[in-house]
Amino acid sequence: MTQELFARYSFLLDRTARKVKQYAQHQFKSGEFDVTVDQWLVLKNLSENELLSQTELANLVFKDNPTLTRIIDLLCKKGYVDRVPHPLDRRSFQLHLTKSGIDKVNELRPKILEIREKAWENLTGKDFEEFKRILDTIYQNLDNQESE
Amino acid sequence: MTQELFARYSFLLDRTARKVKQYAQHQFKSGEFDVTVDQWLVLKNLSENELLSQTELANLVFKDNPTLTRIIDLLCKKGYVDRVPHPLDRRSFQLHLTKSGIDKVNELRPKILEIREKAWENLTGKDFEEFKRILDTIYQNLDNQESE
DNA sequence: TAAAAGTATTTAGCATACTAATTATATTTG
DNA sequence: CAAATATAATTAGTATGCTAAATACTTTTA
Numbered sequence: 001m002t003q004e005l006f007a008r009y010s011f012l013l014d015r016t017a018r019k020v021k022q023y024a025q026h027q028f029k030s031g032e033f034d035v036t037v038d039q040w041l042v043l044k045n046l047s048e049n050e051l052l053s054q055t056e057l058a059n060l061v062f063k064d065n066p067t068l069t070r071i072i073d074l075l076c077k078k079g080y081v082d083r084v085p086h087p088l089d090r091r092s093f094q095l096h097l098t099k100s101g102i103d104k105v106n107e108l109r110p111k112i113l114e115i116r117e118k119a120w121e122n123l124t125g126k127d128f129e130e131f132k133r134i135l136d137t138i139y140q141n142l143d144n145q146e147s148e
Numbered sequence: 149m150t151q152e153l154f155a156r157y158s159f160l161l162d163r164t165a166r167k168v169k170q171y172a173q174h175q176f177k178s179g180e181f182d183v184t185v186d187q188w189l190v191l192k193n194l195s196e197n198e199l200l201s202q203t204e205l206a207n208l209v210f211k212d213n214p215t216l217t218r219i220i221d222l223l224c225k226k227g228y229v230d231r232v233p234h235p236l237d238r239r240s241f242q243l244h245l246t247k248s249g250i251d252k253v254n255e256l257r258p259k260i261l262e263i264r265e266k267a268w269e270n271l272t273g274k275d276f277e278e279f280k281r282i283l284d285t286i287y288q289n290l291d292n293q294e295s296e
Numbered sequence: 297t298a299a300a301a302g303t304a305t306t307t308a309g310c311a312t313a314c315t316a317a318t319t320a321t322a323t324t325t326g
Numbered sequence: 327c328a329a330a331t332a333t334a335a336t337t338a339g340t341a342t343g344c345t346a347a348a349t350a351c352t353t354t355t356a
Contacts, residue, residue, distance in 0.1 A: 003261040003262070003264065003265060004261065005276065006261070006264040006265050006267065006268050007260070007261060007264045009267075009268065009276060009279065009280065010168055010172070010264050010267065011189065012280060012283045012284070012287075013161075013164065013165050013168060013283060014165050014168070014169060015210045015283075015287065016161065016165075016283040016284075016286050016287050017161050017162050017164075017165035017166075018165075018210070018343075019286070019287050019290050019291065020158055020161060020162070020286065020290065021162060021343090022290075022343085022344080023290040024158070025344080029345095036311065036312085038311080038312065039311090041159065053334075053335095054334070054335065055333085055334060055335080062163050062166070063312085063313080064313070064314065064315090065334075065335065065336080066313085066314075066315085066335090066336075066337080066338095067311095067312060067313060067314080068335095069335065069336060069337090070311080070312075070336095071311090071312080074311085086334095089321075089322070089333090089334080090320080090321060090322090090334095091319095091320060091321045091322070091333070091334040091335065092321090092333090092334055092335080093334085093335080112155065113151040113152065113154070113155060114151070116151070116154040116155045116158050117151060117154050118289060118290065119154065119157075119158065119286050119289055119290055120154050120157065120286070120289070121289045122285050122288075122289060123282060123285055123286075127278075127282055127285075128153065128157060130275075130278050130279075130282070131157065131278075131279070131282045132157065132160060134271060134275055134278070134279045135160045135161060135163075135164040136160070136164075137270050137271055137275075138164050138167070138168065138267050138268070138271075139160075139163065139164050139167050140270075141266060141267055141268070141269045141270060142167050142168065142170075142171040142266065142267055143167065166313075169313090170313085170314080173313095173314080177315095184340095184341065184342085186341080186342065187341090201304075201305095202304070202305065203303085203304060203305080211342085211343080212343070212344065212345090213304075213305065213306080214305090214306075214307080214308095214343085214344075214345085215341095215342060215343055215344080216305095217305065217306060217307090218306095218341080218342075219341090219342085222341085234304095237303090237304080237351080237352075238304095238350080238351060238352090239303070239304040239305065239349095239350065239351045239352075240303090240304055240305080240351090241304085241305080
């Protein structure tokens with residue numbers, strides 16, 4: 001029955017996403033990167049967008065605010081990020097990469113690009129396009145549904 | 149640069165997998181299913197395989213032992229599962245669905261198949277095949293790598 | 297058969313995902 | 327302008343994912 005397949009695909013999707021993160025996390029660990037995969041995602045986005053608020057950053061990386069608060073806490077503790085009070089809105093912070101944070105991003109970026117490559121071996125350019133299209137379709141299907 | 153794309157795909161994969169789980173979890177909640185998505189996965193596998201040990205079940209659902217221990221704890225508390233001492237190996241349990249657990253599976257199965265369907269709208273049979281093939285390829289790429 | 301190695305499960309601890317509620321501050325509106 | 331509403335960030339609580347170590351038991355091996 002086709003419906004059973006949908007459940008199976010959902011399982012495969014979850015399993016593969018976990019494997020990709022797991023693999024990257026192992027490499028991060030053995031390379032002593034001093035950040036997790038999710039912390040890296042946040043650092044990388046901060047390096048590409050200065051003066052974001054936490055809510056703006058949360059939207060960029062598709063994480064909820066509590067999760068982002070904790071990731072930022074950890075990155076502040078590690079000295080890679082500062083919370084700068086927003087000049088116009090006292091509820092808000094502007095997130096700022098420290099010198100050490102910038103150095104970390106520059107150090108890790110090429111290593112991480114290499115790590116990410118492994119997952120995509122044995123796949124063609126056409127596969128990537130198909131994959132992206134299908135992922136986006138799934139995402140849209142559920143994103144629109146949500147408000148109903 | 150192509151490498152940047154790999155990082156982007158990894159992000160999309162993670163984001164989509166989370167969205168699929170999130171959507172299902174919302175539906176589970178509004179339907180008052182009394183189990184989480186992961187607890188359902190475990191219940192469903194137990195209904196299809198009697199007398200599994202926790203390690204066997206963990207391998208089936210691709211979860212690690214500590215995570216499975218906790219999920220089984222919760223399902224026992226809810227009265228859906230029993231841990232039966234293994235007759236030959238005193239380290240081990242045989243997992244057993246209670247009457248209430250069987251009823252729960254029968255009640256939820258059709259509802260959940262319907263929920264799972266939503267993610268796959270606007271996709272063709274060929275898309276599913278491609279998607280499965282690509283997910284499996286990625287999984288294999290990293291699964292083999294792991295031992296190195 | 298006693299020691300060593302292996303296995304099943306659990307515990308502890310950290311990180312992330314999510315919900316709900318709280319706090320502090322801004323904005324809108326009557 | 328005061329009250330109602332909205333927003334940014336945090337806190338608290340639960341569930342999951344992972345690692346490392348502990349416990350209890352089995353199997354292997356010297």
